[in-house]
Amino acid sequence: MSTIQVENIVKSFGSQRAVDGVNFEVNPGEIFGLLGPNGAGKTTTIRIILDIFKPDSGNVAILGGPMTEDKKNRIGYLPEERGLYQEIKLEQCLVYLATLKGLSKAEANKRVSEYLERFDLADSRKKKLKELSKGMQQKAQLIVTLVHEPEILIIDEPFSALDPVNTQMVKDLLLEQRAKGRTIVLCTHQMHQVEELCDRIVLIDKGKAMLYGDLNEIRRQYAGQDLILRTPTLLPATIPGVSSYLRTNGGYHLKLAAGTAPQAVLAELVKENILVEQFEIAMPTMDEIFIRVVTGETPNE
Numbered sequence: 001m002s003t004i005q006v007e008n009i010v011k012s013f014g015s016q017r018a019v020d021g022v023n024f025e026v027n028p029g030e031i032f033g034l035l036g037p038n039g040a041g042k043t044t045t046i047r048i049i050l051d052i053f054k055p056d057s058g059n060v061a062i063l064g065g066p067m068t069e070d071k072k073n074r075i076g077y078l079p080e081e082r083g084l085y086q087e088i089k090l091e092q093c094l095v096y097l098a099t100l101k102g103l104s105k106a107e108a109n110k111r112v113s114e115y116l117e118r119f120d121l122a123d124s125r126k127k128k129l130k131e132l133s134k135g136m137q138q139k140a141q142l143i144v145t146l147v148h149e150p151e152i153l154i155i156d157e158p159f160s161a162l163d164p165v166n167t168q169m170v171k172d173l174l175l176e177q178r179a180k181g182r183t184i185v186l187c188t189h190q191m192h193q194v195e196e197l198c199d200r201i202v203l204i205d206k207g208k209a210m211l212y213g214d215l216n217e218i219r220r221q222y223a224g225q226d227l228i229l230r231t232p233t234l235l236p237a238t239i240p241g242v243s244s245y246l247r248t249n250g251g252y253h254l255k256l257a258a259g260t261a262p263q264a265v266l267a268e269l270v271k272e273n274i275l276v277e278q279f280e281i282a283m284p285t286m287d288e289i290f291i292r293v294v295t296g297e298t299p300n301e
């Protein structure tokens with residue numbers, strides 16, 4: 001059974017279709033990327049999943065059926081707009097919000113204290129929210145998202161205000177959550193984080209799902225005829241099957257002639273006594289794929 005099942009949801013605001021027939025499933029224990037350009041319909045989709053908006057048509061099943069109050073407490077949501085009570089002290093605010101999620105005061109105190117240490121916020125526990133930096137407020141909001149140990153995490157741009165150290169800390173935390181079997185929906189514009197973290201993705205553009213499935217499978221579909229060769233040997237001026245090549249740091253980027261199989265080139269390199277240390281199909285980055293999809297290119301165009 002999938003953790004979240006989105007079936008053909010449609011949502012319009014006035015004459016504008018923000019979400020236009022989107023389908024996808026999020027599997028238990030995966031990190032699922034919900035991607036797309038600004039205004040694509042991601043936040044609207046999340047709000048429909050969370051039952052904040054009703055779709056005009058279509059269905060969402062979460063943990064096997066419709067949303068309930070009990071299920072809401074089994075979800076942690078980090079919204080894109082961060083909005084904690086600015087006049088309240090950090091620790092007091094976090095404990096209060098944790099009790100709203102069903103924790104006893106004692107348990108809330110204990111967990112908040114542990115998270116404040118882990119997020120390097122313990123020294124700021126008595127500061128008002130408004131006295132914290134943007135990154136610190138973002139970490140505080142992440143604590144709110146995690147403190148009740150939800151089975152499902154839906155997190156919108158968790159890295160936007162974080163420095164590299166905190167970014168790594170949050171990445172480790174997400175991987176740790178996945179290892180515990182939690183299901184994570186990650187909404188981000190940072191494609192290198194998607195490459196590092198996500199198992200599967202959906203890419204929405206203008207309210208429609210343009211790409212959906214296993215991340216590596218999608219990257220393979222968009223891989224062209226380029227190869228990466230790592231070798232200390234200098235290449236001859238021409239190699240059968242290779243239309244051109246570029247020298248790179250520690251090797252070469254080869255462009256294959258149309259219809260040439262990578263194996264045929266590998267055989268040529270071996271025949272020429274070239275020491276092959278690494279030989280692989282050049283995978284496009286998610287940034288490249290994102291741009292190609294959003295500008296209307298199909299795979300291998």
Ligand SMILES: Nc1ncnc2c1ncn2[C@@H]1O[C@H](COP(=O)(O)OP(=O)(O)OP(=O)(O)O)[C@@H](O)[C@H]1O
Nearest residue numbers: 013016018036037038039040041042043044045080
């Ligand atoms: N409450 C609303 N009222 C009217 N229009 C809305 C509302 N919420 C979203 N929209 C419109 O629906 C479209 C999709 O917006 P949405 O916020 O879902 O995009 P997004 O993919 O989350 O974008 P971003 O990456 O910029 O956050 C946009 O054109 C937006 O203007």
